[in-house]
Amino acid sequence: MNHLSCAEYAPPLRPGILLRDLHPVERPREKLASSGPEALSDQELLALVLRTGYAGRGVMDLSASLLEGFPAGLGAAGYEALRRVKGVGASRAAALVAAFELARRFSGRQDPRPVLDSPVRVLQAVPEAVRAGRKEHLLAFYLNARSQLVHQETVSIGTLSASLVHPREVYSPAVSHSAAGVIVV
Structure with a gap:
C-alpha cells in the first residue's frame, strides 16, 4: 500500500506568485516550522535552500524551473550546469551541489548508537x-x-x-x- 505525503496532495503553486503574496501559513518556512519538512513539496524545499529569486522572478518560479529543467534530477546536475541557469550563479550552484552531496553522504550513514530494546x-x-x-x-x-x-x-x-x-x-x-x-x- 502506497502512502502519499502531505506534499504530494498539495497543488502546485501558480506561476508568477511571490512568497509575500501567500498567506503566512502557506509560505515554505512557516509551513516547515508548523508541519515539518515532510509537508513541503520539492519546489518549496528548494525555495528554502535558494532563499530568494532574482529581479522579475520569484524564488518559487525559480525553484519550479530548476526542477523541470533537470529531468534526470536536480541532485545529478553538476556545478557548471547549475551555474549557467539564470538566477542561480556561482554561489547558489555551489550551495545546491553541497546540499545534495551532504544528503548523499548522510543517507548512507547508520546511527552508531545501538538500540537496547530487548x-x-x-x-x-x-x-x-x-x-x-x-x-x-x-x-x-x-x-x-x-x-x-x-x-x-x-x-x-x-x-x-x-x-x-x-x-x-x-x-x-x-x-x-x-x-x-x-x-x-
Whole structure:
C-alpha cells in the first residue's frame, strides 16, 4: 500500500506568485516550522535552500524551473550546469551541489548508537570483560526516547558476590545525559 505525503496532495503553486503574496501559513518556512519538512513539496524545499529569486522572478518560479529543467534530477546536475541557469550563479550552484552531496553522504550513514530494546540486546552490550570477570560490576545503560544508548557507565565494582551502590550514583548521570531511560545490569 502506497502512502502519499502531505506534499504530494498539495497543488502546485501558480506561476508568477511571490512568497509575500501567500498567506503566512502557506509560505515554505512557516509551513516547515508548523508541519515539518515532510509537508513541503520539492519546489518549496528548494525555495528554502535558494532563499530568494532574482529581479522579475520569484524564488518559487525559480525553484519550479530548476526542477523541470533537470529531468534526470536536480541532485545529478553538476556545478557548471547549475551555474549557467539564470538566477542561480556561482554561489547558489555551489550551495545546491553541497546540499545534495551532504544528503548523499548522510543517507548512507547508520546511527552508531545501538538500540537496547530487548534483554538479548542488553546482554550483547555488556562488555565481555565484565561478563567473564571475577567481581560484580554494576553497569548503567542510559537511553534516549528511542531506546538508543546515549551513555554507558560502570557505576560500581564490588566483590565476588556483591556490589554496593547509592541510587544517586545511578541517577546523577541520567540527568546529566538527559536520558529518557536507564537499564541497570
